[in-house]
Amino acid sequence: MVTSTLACDMKLTMKKKETQLTQSILGCVLMLFVIQATAAQAGTAPGDIRYSREGDVETESFPPSVFQHWVHRIQYRCDACHDSLFEMKQGSTPVTMDLMKEGKVCGTCHNGELAFGATLQNCNRCHVSPVE
Numbered sequence: 233m234v235t236s237t238l239a240c241d242m243k244l245t246m247k248k249k250e251t252q253l254t255q256s257i258l259g260c261v262l263m264l265f266v267i268q269a270t271a272a273q274a275g276t277a278p279g280d281i282r283y284s285r286e287g288d289v290e291t292e293s294f295p296p297s298v299f300q301h302w303v304h305r306i307q308y309r310c311d312a313c314h315d316s317l318f319e320m321k322q323g324s325t326p327v328t329m330d331l332m333k334e335g336k337v338c339g340t341c342h343n344g345e346l347a348f349g350a351t352l353q354n355c356n357r358c359h360v361s362p363v364e
């Protein structure tokens with residue numbers, strides 16, 4: 233941002249004619265747009281993903297899992313998970329405890345080695361009741 237603004241200033245003082253001035257102002261504005269667009273693309277991960285288990289009577293009373301992007305972004309880049317493990321669309325990748333036990337989806341890491349596994353004392357680290 234700072235360097236590009238400087239570059240714009242220099243362009244402005246160097247050009248004399250009014251038409252050229254207008255052109256370079258337009259150029260600077262365009263440049264700022266491009267920079268902003270790039271920043272948006274590099275993007276930040278969305279916040280918490282709360283899984284849904286609607287209509288599953290058997291497990292209804294047990295809170296669905298939460299996945300917090302920010303906790304994982306401390307150690308991983310997007311491509312640790314996207315799209316090899318998870319699609320970038322909420323609800324698109326099926327996750328079950330059986331898949332996790334096979335070392336798939338969350339269980340790729342949550343296996344008691346890379347990260348805490350699905351043992352009894354850990355259930356409620358993922359299965360958090362929503363704050364009412």
Ligand code: HEC
Nearest residue numbers: 276277278281304308309310313318320321322323324325
């Ligand atoms: C540790 C794994 C992991 C990492 C790292 C990760 N994500 Fe995700 N992401 C997920 C999971 C899990 C979901 C939910 C997928 C689902 O519901 O099927 C998700 C969903 C998403 C979605 C869809 C959100 C929606 O509402 O549909 C976007 C967008 C996304 N991630 C972007 C990113 C970006 C950008 C980064 C890096 C800055 C990133 N993710 C890093 C695991 C990860």
Ligand code: HEC
Nearest residue numbers: 283285291296297327328329342349350351352354355358
């Ligand atoms: C690393 C996070 C994590 C841990 C730890 C974890 N789960 Fe899960 N669990 C999930 C995710 C993600 C799902 C799929 C979304 C949902 O249904 O909540 C799931 C699904 C479930 C389901 C729905 C049915 C099924 O099998 O998919 C039950 C029941 C369940 N978990 C129970 C448990 C119990 C009991 C423990 C502790 C022994 C546990 N979970 C530990 C993440 C976890």
Ligand code: HEC
Nearest residue numbers: 297298299303308312337338340341342346347348357358
């Ligand atoms: C690429 C590896 C990886 C994947 C995939 C992954 N996690 Fe994690 N997760 C970690 C690591 C590493 C930590 C932090 C270390 C720890 O606490 O053991 C963590 C922390 C968490 C925490 C924070 C718990 C707390 O008490 O602070 C939750 C909740 C969690 N993961 C849920 C999930 C769920 C649900 C999925 C699947 C949808 C998932 N993770 C997929 C590596 C992963």
